[in-house]
Amino acid sequence: MSKTSTGEPIEAPGFEGRYGETEGYTIGFERYTEHADMAPLFVGLPEDRCQSPHWGYVVKGKLVYHTAGGDIEVVDGEAYYVGPGHTPEIFPDTEIVEFSPTAELNETMEVVTKNLGSMG
Template identity: 35%
Template sequence: MTATTRESTPVEIEGGGVELRTREIGGGLSVAFVRFPAGTDMTPALRGMPDGMCPCPHWGYLLKGRLKMVTKDGEEVYEAGQAFHWPAGHVPVALEDCEYVDFSPTREFTEVVDHIKGRG
């Protein structure tokens, strides 16, 4: 079994108040600890991905703030205290300072993280 904390999980992306920490935890899944300051729009970072959206599904829990998820079918707002599933094809936009933890398939998530890091 594997366990980790936010503090012991390596930082993969950091800058402008955005912080992404991720670690593979087994079973083909990775955990991510994410912080977005209010106003963060991931649209520019996801350009070049299929449909300009994140192609990786995520399951998790919003710890703090409000986050709008833009999809081809519209928008949905998530608030602190909600568990979520975001299927492939989404773009997060932070309406308030946000913190969440999510679980994602490692291979797909690594491709997204590498893409975002390559744009920086």
């Protein structure tokens, strides 16, 4: 799977994402042009945190996963794993490739989508 084979992008201010599924996993190619603290999107999930684990690689830029055990900072050229129970903070000019179990991701995204809708 490649970034261009995933179909049409999902776009929002400061964000572009392309997603595909294979063997029970969702692969995301994401690009951020603005700072994004995503904690408010997870309100309503257990501990108000993302419930899906993620494996990924930072192509360029920086992201921080805030967890109950502390922050996990990942910068360009680094691979990462973060378990359930986190909130992401993405910095401008960041590109990542991320792998997530589709079932857990979809459960989390139901709440994220609802929260996005209520934010206007």
